[in-house]
Amino acid sequence: MKTKILLTLITIIVISFSGCERVKQVIAPDAPAPDAVSTVKIGVIQPSGYYTGFVQGAELARTQINARGGVLSKQIEFIVMDNQGTRSVPDAAESVRIAKTLIEQEEIVAILGPIFSNNSIEVGPIVQQLQRPIIPGSAGDHVTAAGDFVFLVVPTTSTHGAVIAQFAIDPSELGATTAATIRQTESAYTESLTEAFEENFRELGGKIVASEAYQVGDNTFDAQLTNIKAAAPDVIYIAGIIPDIHFLMAQAREIGIQATFLGSGSWDESLKLFGTLTDNAPLEGAYFTADFSPEVPSAEPFAQAYTALSMTPPDSAAASGYDAMYLLAIAMEEAQTLNPTAVRDALSNITNYKGATFISHYNANRHPIKSVVINTIRDGQIALYKVVDP
Numbered sequence: 001m002k003t004k005i006l007l008t009l010i011t012i013i014v015i016s017f018s019g020c021e022r023v024k025q026v027i028a029p030d031a032p033a034p035d036a037v038s039t040v041k042i043g044v045i046q047p048s049g050y051y052t053g054f055v056q057g058a059e060l061a062r063t064q065i066n067a068r069g070g071v072l073s074k075q076i077e078f079i080v081m082d083n084q085g086t087r088s089v090p091d092a093a094e095s096v097r098i099a100k101t102l103i104e105q106e107e108i109v110a111i112l113g114p115i116f117s118n119n120s121i122e123v124g125p126i127v128q129q130l131q132r133p134i135i136p137g138s139a140g141d142h143v144t145a146a147g148d149f150v151f152l153v154v155p156t157t158s159t160h161g162a163v164i165a166q167f168a169i170d171p172s173e174l175g176a177t178t179a180a181t182i183r184q185t186e187s188a189y190t191e192s193l194t195e196a197f198e199e200n201f202r203e204l205g206g207k208i209v210a211s212e213a214y215q216v217g218d219n220t221f222d223a224q225l226t227n228i229k230a231a232a233p234d235v236i237y238i239a240g241i242i243p244d245i246h247f248l249m250a251q252a253r254e255i256g257i258q259a260t261f262l263g264s265g266s267w268d269e270s271l272k273l274f275g276t277l278t279d280n281a282p283l284e285g286a287y288f289t290a291d292f293s294p295e296v297p298s299a300e301p302f303a304q305a306y307t308a309l310s311m312t313p314p315d316s317a318a319a320s321g322y323d324a325m326y327l328l329a330i331a332m333e334e335a336q337t338l339n340p341t342a343v344r345d346a347l348s349n350i351t352n353y354k355g356a357t358f359i360s361h362y363n364a365n366r367h368p369i370k371s372v373v374i375n376t377i378r379d380g381q382i383a384l385y386k387v388v389d390p
Helices: 053-067 092-104 117-130 141-146 157-169 188-203 222-231 244-254 297-310 316-335 340-348
Strands: 039-045 075-081 110-112 178-184 207-214 235-239 260-263 287-290 358-362 368-370 372-378 381-388
Touching: 039 053, 039 092, 039 316, 053 075, 053 110, 053 297, 053 316, 075 092, 092 110, 092 117, 110 316, 117 141, 117 188, 141 188, 157 188, 157 235, 157 260, 157 287, 157 372, 178 188, 178 222, 188 207, 188 235, 207 222, 222 244, 235 244, 244 260, 297 316, 316 340
Parallel strands: 039 075, 039 110, 178 207, 178 235, 235 260, 260 287
Antiparallel strands: 287 372, 358 368, 372 381
16 A cells, blocks of 8 residues: 555544534635645535535544644644535535635635535536545546546445346346336436446346436325336335435335335435334335445444444445545645645555545546445344445
8 A cells, every 4th residue: 555644544543522623714815835834724515414424434534644643744624614504405506615715715725525416516627627636425427527636435326326236136136127216306416326227227137117206305206106016116226315215115115015125325324214214114125335334344443433433333424534534645645745736646546545445446537446335224224235346
């Protein structure tokens, strides 16, 4: 591993701290040269109501790194900004405004986040124009299309869709021959997931017998489920977010649909997954792809440290935030400068990263080459089913 930072990554440091730093209010009048600053300022774009493990995982990494001397002998400072506020979902326009503020006023050297692909796609051109490396917690294939300052830390939506399609049709697994899909509309993430699943399922010899859609926030799905029931699929791929997916699965079972439910990493938020319905029986036996599982042996050191910090086990978002911060730190140390272009180049060349997850390398699109896990819901808990290597 070509880095100084990661040599002691597996050494767990149990830390007591008050949580993520709040948004800083001081605006510097002039931007100093990157290496002349006293701290390394990193912006974090985090929605207040979704996947908050991302910023918590990043904070764990930040504190561990600082405890070992920081980056380039400088302490890392977070400037955390909320791109959701009172909105039902994070906002792309607000994400763009925050990115500009972080770069132009707060003088950050890099950005972690946003989470939702729609937001990350809009932020991409900003960081590309202003030349700051960004590692979102998003999976959309098109997130990195803005340019070479944008890197993913999680497997892409096309990867997730392909893995779960193969799993569904594999005779030694579900052995499905027919599938229905239902997706949330106006989402780059869910649209890409659905497209990838349907394309791969067909290529493997399966048949898509129904393809339905709904809008975010819907909690009744009578028309869509009536069509799906009539098509009698073996499996139903649900590309949506919590809590929509709960109501959908519950109503499907109520009308007698017995197909196996399949999903993606957006399901991997345990407290919300099991805290929405009064009876979680409709979730039992479902499978979903994810970016991380605390049950993978190599993830144990991170899982122990995160649980000690947060009093809850880590999820995929937490692992993504943790790895994103460490990847930035590795790149800065490898570059031996905070110059954004040099940090970008060093990020591109990272290989065999071992943290909460393992990243073999980055491809030409700055997508990480890494494993996908398939989780199942068993006895009211998320359980690792298998790991699928790239």
